[in-house]
Amino acid sequence: MNHSTxxxxxxxxxxxxxxxxxxAKLDREYYYAHLPLCVVDSVFSMGVKYESVxxxxxxxxxxxxxxxxxxxxxxPKSTADQISITEFRRKLANQxxxxxxTHVYGNKQRTSSQNGILKAEAVNLFxxxxxxxxxxxxxxxxxxxxxxxxxxxxxxxxxxASGICLSYFFMLAGNDTLIKPDRMVEAFLEGIVGRKxxxxxxxxxxxxxSNLLCEQGYEMNPRLLDNVxxxxxxxxxxxxx
Numbered sequence: 001m002n003h004s005t006x007x008x009x010x011x012x013x014x015x016x017x018x019x020x021x022x023x024a025k026l027d028r029e030y031y032y033a034h035l036p037l038c039v040v041d042s043v044f045s046m047g048v049k050y051e052s053v054x055x056x057x058x059x060x061x062x063x064x065x066x067x068x069x070x071x072x073x074x075x076p077k078s079t080a081d082q083i084s085i086t087e088f089r090r091k092l093a094n095q096x097x098x099x100x101x102t103h104v105y106g107n108k109q110r111t112s113s114q115n116g117i118l119k120a121e122a123v124n125l126f127x128x129x130x131x132x133x134x135x136x137x138x139x140x141x142x143x144x145x146x147x148x149x150x151x152x153x154x155x156x157x158x159x160x161a162s163g164i165c166l167s168y169f170f171m172l173a174g175n176d177t178l179i180k181p182d183r184m185v186e187a188f189l190e191g192i193v194g195r196k197x198x199x200x201x202x203x204x205x206x207x208x209x210s211n212l213l214c215e216q217g218y219e220m221n222p223r224l225l226d227n228v229x230x231x232x233x234x235x236x237x238x239x240x241x
Contacts (some may be wrong), residue, residue: 003201006193007208013192014213014228021218024228025072030172033070033077035138036063036088036127038172042165043123044107045182050234052107059106063091076138076174084136089127097121111159122157126169129153141173163199171223179206179226184233 014021032038037057045053061068064083070076092100101108101120110116130136133150135143144150154166168180179185181202189197189205197205206222206229213220 003204004208007205008212009192010189010205010209011212011216014209014225015216018228018232021213021220021228024218024220024224026224026227027231028069028072030223030227031070031072031074032172033067033081034064034083034088035130035136035141035173036083036085037068038169039085039126039130040105040123041172042169043111043126044105044109044119045168045180046111046119046159046165047183048109052109056105056107060104063088079137079139082137085127085130086136089124089131092124097124100124111157115158117158119159122159125157126154126160129157138173141170141175144170167199167203171226176221176223177207179203179222180230181226182230184230184237185226188229188233 018024029041032041037060040060041053041057044056057068076082092104095104097118097120100123101118105120105123107119109119111119111122129150132153133143133147135141151163151166155161155163160166164180164182167178171178171180179202181189181197181199185202185206186196189202193205203222206225210220210222210225213225
């Protein structure tokens with residue numbers, strides 16, 4: 001099955017099974033009020049049920065004056081109204097990764113079952129890389145577009161070699177051309193294509209499928225289609241469970 005045929009099958013499945021496709025909208029995580037929350041979410045979301053990530057975000061909302069989200073559909077607020085990467089790092093500076101995992105995030109998950117580090121430590125390392133590239137606010141993320149060195153530095157963090165966490169960070173920070181092919185999306189595409197797809201294949205399939213849906217009159221992009229598919233698969237899992 002060639003790429004174009006697979007993309008058409010994805011688009012047709014969406015047209016035939018997603019009854020509210022014309023009302024599709026992103027989940028609230030895509031409207032965080034502060035960039036550090038995008039880091040926390042992207043790191044803690046790897047390989048787990050998303051409810052645990054939302055629990056982590058709820059536990060740390062006090063660090064952000066309880067302004068976790070901005071208004072739905074809105075652009076990032078001015079930098080004066082954001083908690084910067086630097087400020088968030090400063091709030092955490094006097095605690096070890098173990099203390100952060102226990103007392104701040106309330107989550108001791110590791111980036112990998114073999115030789116992984118605490119996700120709390122991975123967040124710290126991700127934040128350090130952002131500071132290295134002078135990224136403090138949403139408005140700074142454009143500096144990272146096409147920066148291969150930044151990508152390499154993030155992928156050196158234990159557990160981040162696949163690049164999925166990095167793609168998801170960019171999605172949460174506002175990039176609507178990327179996807180996060182986690183287990184939900186992987187299962188969806190495998191069911192249609194008949195085999196597991198690589199990260200690049202998944203990205204390309206949803207990009208082309210979203211273009212096909214646009215041709216049918218729907219407002220769609222890869223990030224939104226990824227989110228729609230994720231929610232569809234999640235409902236199936238809950239129903240079967």
